[in-house]
Amino acid sequence: MGLIRKALASPVIAKVTSPHHPDEYLSLVHPMLTVEAVRGRVVDVIRETGAASTVLMRPNGAWSGFVPGQHVEFGVEVDGTRRVRVFSVSSSAERKDGLFSVSVKAHPDGYVSQFLHAGHLKPGTVVFLSPASGDFVLPKQVPGEMLLISGGSGITPVMSMLRTLADRGHTGHVTFLHYARSREDEMFSIELDALGELPFVDMVRVYTRDPEPGAALNGRITLDHLERLGLDPRTTPTWVCGPAGLIATVRDLYDELGAADQLTAEYFKVPSVNLDAEDATGSVTFDASGVAAANSGATILEQAEAAGLSPVYGCRMGVCNTCAVKKLHGAVRHVISGEVCADTDETIKVCVNVPVGDVAVDL
Amino acid sequence: MSLFQRTRPAPIEKLSASGHNEAPIPLVDVYDPNRKSTVGLEYMSYEQLEEFGRELDAVRQRVLDDLGQEDADYIRRVIRLQKWFEVLGRIGIFLPIFPPAFIAGVVFLSLSKIIENMEIGHNIMHGQYDWMNDPMIDGKRYEWDNVAPAQDWKHGHNFIHHTYTNIHGMDRDIGYGLLRIDDDQPWYPNHRFNLPLSFVLMLFFEWGVMYHGIELDEYLGGKMSKEEFQARKKRAYVKVRRQLFKDYVVYPLIACAAIPFVGWWAPVAVLGANFVANLVRNIWTFLVIFCGHFPAGAETFQEEDAQNETRGQWYLRQLLGSANISGSKPFHVMTGNLSHQIEHHLFPDIPARRYREVKVDVQRLVEKYGLRYNEGRFSKQLASVVRQLAMYSKKPSDPYKVGRSPESRALRRAKREAMKATQAA
Secondary structure, eight states: OOHHHHHHTSHHHHHHHTTSOHHHHHHHHOTTOOSSSEEEEEEEEEEOSTTEEEEEEEEOTTOOOOOTTOEEEEEEEETTEEEEEEEEBOSOTTOSSSOEEEEEEOOTTOHHHHHHHTTOSOTTOEEEEOOOBOSOOOOSSOOSEEEEEEEGGGHHHHHHHHHHHHHHTOOSEEEEEEEESOSTTOTTHHHHHHHTTSTTEEEEEEESSSOOTTOSOOSSOOHHHHHHTTOOGGGSOEEEEEOHHHHHHHHHHHHHTTOGGGEEEEEOOOOOOOTTOOSOOSEEEEGGGTEEEEOOSSOHHHHHHHTTOOOOOSSSSSSSOTTEEEEEEEEEEETTTOOEEOOTTEEEEGGGEEEEEEEEEOO | OOSSSOOOOSOOOOOOSSOTTOOSSSOOOSSOTTSOOOTTTTTOOHHHHHHHHHHHHHHHHHHHHHOSHHHHHHHHHHHHHHHHHHHHHHHHTTOTTSHHHHHHHHHHHHHHHHHIIIIIIIHHHTTTTGGGOOGGGOTTTOOOSSSSOHHHHHIIIIIIIHHSTTBTTTOTTSGGGTOOOSTTSOBOGGGGGHHHHHHHHHHTHHHHHHHHHHTHHHHHTTOSOHHHHHHHHHHHHHHHHHHHHIIIIIHHHHHGGGHHHHOTTHHHHHHHHHHHHHHHHHHHHHHHHHHHHOSTTOOOBOHHHHTTOOHHHHHHHHHHTOOEEEOOHHHHHHTTTGGGHHHHHHOTTSOGGGHHHHHHHHHHHHHHTTOOOOEEEHHHHHHHHHHHHHHTTSOOSSGGGBTTSHHHHHHHHHHHHHHHHHHHO
């Protein structure tokens, strides 16, 4: 953060702008001029293989960098509404030009990913970010031997790790084990081919539906795959990122061998909206109070109360806005209008919204 | 205040009492939940009331479906304008050596405070722009430039006043516990001073709003826990300190830098200018709000009548209890579009710039059902408010309307005893 930004972020300035945040004044001068709100200007939108897109951005001075493996909130404004999703940073932390990128696979129900992939995001647009966060990271002391397992679009955080290691001229050994449905469905195919040539990388890609002729490994992950690669889970620090099924398998495998302490995992959440779900499925998580309950189909307010919480509420008819809280993820349906909202981190009135599948709210 | 800190405004505590789920809406008659509410029967039948509710719901939904870039651009434009007014005002008042700049500064600062409180603060805190999902324009996070803390104001205004509008004993905004503004309010001797009290309230309106939000009367009446009351006092104290510190300490201190050019009185001039700007804002907001609710013809209701009301009756109650002020477009912006008080009360959560367009639909329905649409020029509504205040300050001849008359006391005692009897049964 520059000296001027530090000065503007000081409590003295906040006293002058009180009760408003200094950013509310500064961002009127220029949308990128903020001291706390992280923003980025889109430099390029690159179409990757496997129906994915990479957004290359120049962050403003409020950005304090990232550790490979972390994710960031990514918000674009469409028709007046800010749509926010959480994406993993995919670029190397060693870039010298100050840019960073997120990569995302176009998901049939993912509003933002579709928006990116359809080419609606133009270079020069200002996007709304958050500081990078997450514990699924490349450690400061990189172990001499490490295994990076990924499935599908879960490749993005480990891709950032691998790119960073390549830029640093890593001297240890890395096994990069990636599962995709087919080569057509795989992100970063060409770059992965190139990275596989590096001396420290053991690049193994398994295409589960459409295996390459003569491939050493086939199908979904088993202990056999690791053994054939000459890896002992008990002595190999491992990072795994991907769909829940992959992580569950790997976790069971490591647990059985007593190697759970070697494993770091990150689930890759894709918002799945079942628009026809009249019946109640999934569970409702009240994040701030650490309570979860099976979705009963009632409004979130009623479900919170049934779970023993007493959130503030007012009219209970969607008028007074007293009960509005942040929905952290998942989809909800408005009981009056029938409208389904699936944005991350948006404000909803819990008295008139019912969950559609898994939902987490800040209650 | 951080933009990203996840505030936790909903206090979570394990339930100790049962029956928490009995909603305040619709207002239910606990003794006879099937009794139909009588609101609006003099205008239409129950079937018509249902239809009326459905039609207004459709209007609301039509606007909600249509919200988009234009609305977002509008509120951002207003915010930008207000912030520039504020900056220009703050610069202007630092130049007391050049009176035209100083006076322009006071004007800009006053305009800025008015727009911030009305078109921006009030409307954002209603959640009118929550659909934008922008943390800077979020009803949950927004804090306005006023000594009343947003949280308590939102409870008293968004919930109590907008849900139980003009119901005696429920809507604390009927006369604010200070004035007698309606025939059905019992008369007490202090109401003789209706007009002078209103004048003082006008000058210190933000302080009145802050004090009203602490709800001392609710606490003294045993309807609020001590913890809740203490928390309200604390929030008000913190906000008041912050507001006073900014206007009357920080900016005058900055003005000390101008002493070599202006003279020793530069900080005093800045302090005075801030005071005047706050005063102007107080007077303006008071006038707009009083003209929206207290001109002759605005109806009030009894709790028993509003119990078990339908959506249509709720809408009708909002319509009958409010009054519009006609005027030019800049005038509407300056009132935060509360000059469309009727539309605001029908649809408190749609962006206020849309009230002009839904007014057409509301007036169509008013004509269809033969309702009254209370609208008039600012001067007309204001004159009416003054007349009402003067009229209701006089001691009524009906002893049942005098709070301390033996008849009223006997009536209250009888009511209390009846209540006890039913509770015992």
